[in-house]
Amino acid sequence: MKLSFPSASWLRALLAPLALLAATTAWAQSGRLDFADRIRMVSCDPSTGKPCFRVAFNVVNDQGFPLNLDLPPAKDLRGLLKIKLDNQEIDPFYAVAQTGQTKAVRGRIALIVVDISGSMNKKLASGRTRFQTAQEALEQFLDGFENSVDRVAIVPFESHNVAEPINNAQFATTKEDASSQIQALEVPRPQNNTALYSAVVLGLQVLSKQAAATPGSPETQLIVMTDGKNEVYKGDDPGLLDGPAGLEEAAKAVRSSGIQVIGIGFGEPGSIDENALRQLSTKLYLAEDLERLKQAFTVARTLQTNRIVATFTTPAEDRSSLEGKTLHVAASLNLGGDRRFESGEKTWESPEMSVPTFDGKCDTDELKAALQLVPSSGSWLPMLRPVLVFFGLATLLLVLWFWVPRLVWPEQYIGSFSTQGGGGRRWADQSQVRSKSPARPSRPAPPGFETKKGAAQPPRAPADRTVVQPDFSMSRLQKRPPQDRDR
């Protein structure tokens, strides 16, 4: 195998951010934990039936740059990390610190949207255009690319045909493919404007779809690189987001996605809409030259590769116990001494009307840890409870349907019960009686039509004659002697 050594420029590019990181390591241990992904409810079945939650953090300094900490291995890290769930402190059953040097636990997906508006043709002091400089700096992001782990797509955006290249983003699985995507970026044209807001929204959609289609809940990241501000004019694509409303919509999409969005502003400070870019990203870095730009991409890459991932369970026994709930999650990492890092609060919300669904599955290491550390409830109640609820409510409805109306409207139910056998009424509005009983209580038959009481009558044939026995008991004739009556 032929080994190649990095060139001097590569070395400089590599060393500059490392020097910065080393500086932050040496002199400043103050910092914080930043959520790097949304809180995910994952299934750890069959290790435990309890719903588990996975959180991912970056350890960053006060300026938002990743801190290069020497974190302990998984078995020790678990004890140093505390999860605060609605003011209740919980120990995660699994925690791991991933770095660029360690083996990645799960895949990584990154989408980089690059501004190719006309202003990207502006020449820098180096004599190269912003676009050419950006292409060179983008290669920095591919440093440490793991072919089996990373999936990266680099797509351009301007104000014409914005959706197509982003929606058709091809996620490269090898460094060579990703590098060729950088080289294949379309050269900016003077008439190109900047559909920044729409590009961010489309990028989030594409990234979400790609993450959902990739097994194992990969670490996601969207990088937005621009040298200006959202500018959409007549002749550009119709329906592009613009103005304060467009910015608000894009910012909401960023917040609700939970995806880490890194904004990189490249150019003079005055030319970049820093306020908008800050709203559109979870982290913003500004760069004026190649070195700074490379540094920004290195930081972005570090934020994706260096994450602390922790998995924990809640007191809830099953998914149903979490319905209608909003969980407030925070975390703290205590590395001893004054090296204590705390996160802000992030919320996890269950659906508005239904039982929350799983957002992925635990990986093998998480399952092993859950098997050892999550106590089994051993209760049948979570399985039995829905059945009991169903039968309880069904019984209540049956009582309300069949019994209560007989108390409220008794006159309509008199005679509706069959005295023997089955049959009877099925619907509350049917007044007819469907009794199959032969001994149905009724008025006595008219005189002359009585049957022999107690004796079973043979069925009548069509040819049988009906013989009416005259009964004179109620007539005046009854008082006359029989011989007169016969006459």
Place this chain on the structure above:
Amino acid sequence: MSLYQTLYFMSLVGGMAGLFSWVLTALVSTVLVNQPIWVSDLVSATILGAFIGGLTVAFSDHWSGNRVLPRWVISGVLIGMVTGLGASLIQIPITKNLGEQAPVLTRLIAWMLAGSFIGFGLGLRWVGVNRARVAHAFAGGLIGGALGGLIFAGLAASVPELSQALGFVVVGVGICFGVTLAPILLRDGVLQFVSSGDPRAQSKFGRAHKEWEIQQGDSYVIGSQSQDLARSRYRPEIDIFIPDAGISPRHAILLGKAGRFYLARHPSAADQASMARFQLRVRGKTVATSQELRDSDDILVGRTALKFVTRREK
């Protein structure tokens, strides 16, 4: 079936629909993995709408005394599904914007939206009778949804499963209660079944003292046409069905207009032969074209005696 019995049993039908929806939603949620949060809400509202729509159509037609047409039940299911789906799609941006700041309110809005939209879909069935019925059904569903949402949000922390199941049941009850109650509360008159010479009509309505509520703006068709012959896909063509051989398929029209009520012969039963064969009398006098109704008027339609009672007396 009297008005209050209709209200009572219709509410129970809603509860039943809610319970079945809950069971199906719970089953479907086990296969929904890696989906955005709104997908499970969308599934829940769609299933709830389907059950409420289908069961409401089936039972209301059954209680009207006429045949239950499968195609109308299917239409009810589809309309319920579409309205439930629409409600949950509208909910998506609301959740995005309000979910974090006011989770309880967002939950309440979701249930109210589902209730009102499904109620709206049910109300469309009576749009031919009175357009205001759609608004009434919408409002009824809104209130029912709010009740369901409050129960869901209030009980969720302490009684899992029961909260959602009860939420579904209460929303179902609320929607059907609201849809049925609104016309009863707003009624200006009632048509009461007294007796009938036709044993079928007597059997169906005699013991139950069947009543039909009437409000201003209503236009009811009275007749004996079986629903099998109806051409519509959702709404019944005969609003007051009386299975009497002396009543023509489309016998009369009862309408409330400008504060008054009128009973008129249906155009299809206004020819000489029909007038001779199919009786229509108010206060003992034959109605040739139309007749204004007053409080406590006795009406004879075919061989069926009805009584008209109204609160509005000019």
